Amino acid sequence: MKNLSATTHPLFVSADGSCTAYSEQYGEHYHSLKDGALNETLHKHVIPGFTLKKEKKELHILDICFGLGLNTLTTLWYYKTHAPDTKLFLYSPELDEELLATLTSFNYPEIFQPFLPILHVVLQEGCYEDKQCRIELFRGDAREYVRTFSDRFDIVYQDAFSPAKNPTLWTVEYFADIHKAMKKDAVLTTYSIALPVRLALYRNDFYLYLWHDEKVRSFTVASKKPLLEHTPLDMEHKIRCNPNILPLSDTQIA
Numbered sequence: 001m002k003n004l005s006a007t008t009h010p011l012f013v014s015a016d017g018s019c020t021a022y023s024e025q026y027g028e029h030y031h032s033l034k035d036g037a038l039n040e041t042l043h044k045h046v047i048p049g050f051t052l053k054k055e056k057k058e059l060h061i062l063d064i065c066f067g068l069g070l071n072t073l074t075t076l077w078y079y080k081t082h083a084p085d086t087k088l089f090l091y092s093p094e095l096d097e098e099l100l101a102t103l104t105s106f107n108y109p110e111i112f113q114p115f116l117p118i119l120h121v122v123l124q125e126g127c128y129e130d131k132q133c134r135i136e137l138f139r140g141d142a143r144e145y146v147r148t149f150s151d152r153f154d155i156v157y158q159d160a161f162s163p164a165k166n167p168t169l170w171t172v173e174y175f176a177d178i179h180k181a182m183k184k185d186a187v188l189t190t191y192s193i194a195l196p197v198r199l200a201l202y203r204n205d206f207y208l209y210l211w212h213d214e215k216v217r218s219f220t221v222a223s224k225k226p227l228l229e230h231t232p233l234d235m236e237h238k239i240r241c242n243p244n245i246l247p248l249s250d251t252q253i254a
């Protein structure tokens, strides 16, 4: 089996047989070993996003952050097999240069083989473009990158490491920038169901939903406008029941 840098990003096989890695810097795996890396990507981000935005002929997706590129590859595979007429624009920031340098030899699932040449162009040039899709990799801080957009994204995959390990990508102030970067009917998908995260989204006027898919543990979908046929979480009730829990804020981060 091919490996990443064995010392800083050791490889792990997850429950669905797909590979992920562990970050020594953050002390976390890039994907849930329990749900499976491919399952998590597909069922917590790509399928909910594409299903909720199925009427769109053009999709602008922000992936926070690029990591192993699994969200990017899964999105490419899904759109080619389920929504080939959609025009796809993918945007993703990533800070970890050392990780990016190792990805050409990562052990990706077999279904992604046709898309690896695209990944290699993205890694080398920072951007891939053809008639149907454009993929941009920004090498730098996601906070800075997100602030450069306004009213752009239809879908945001909020897939940072956990709030405990990667707090700057879960604060009220961060989600304010994300809110501004999203179109008025856009949705955000995240594996996190933590109350401080939901409060940070709620403070920015998102409607919040607990989402279920039998392949993975339940997760959160946030939407700028109410989703018909779905009941939003009663956040005022949660706040009354948990008066001491606060959303994460930039001011709490050293």
Ligand SMILES: C[S@@+](CC[C@H](N)C(=O)[O-])C[C@H]1O[C@@H](n2cnc3c(N)ncnc32)[C@H](O)[C@@H]1O
Residues within 6 Å of the ligand: 029, 030, 031, 041, 063, 064, 065, 066, 067, 068, 069, 070, 071, 072, 093, 094, 095, 096, 099, 140, 141, 142, 143, 159, 160, 161, 166, 168, 169
């Ligand atoms: C859980 S992983 C993302 C997994 C990825 N979506 C995938 O499909 O493989 C989180 C990533 O966020 C990156 N990261 C954390 N903070 C960042 C920041 N402020 N700006 C850019 N990237 C950041 C980490 O280096 C890591 O690669």
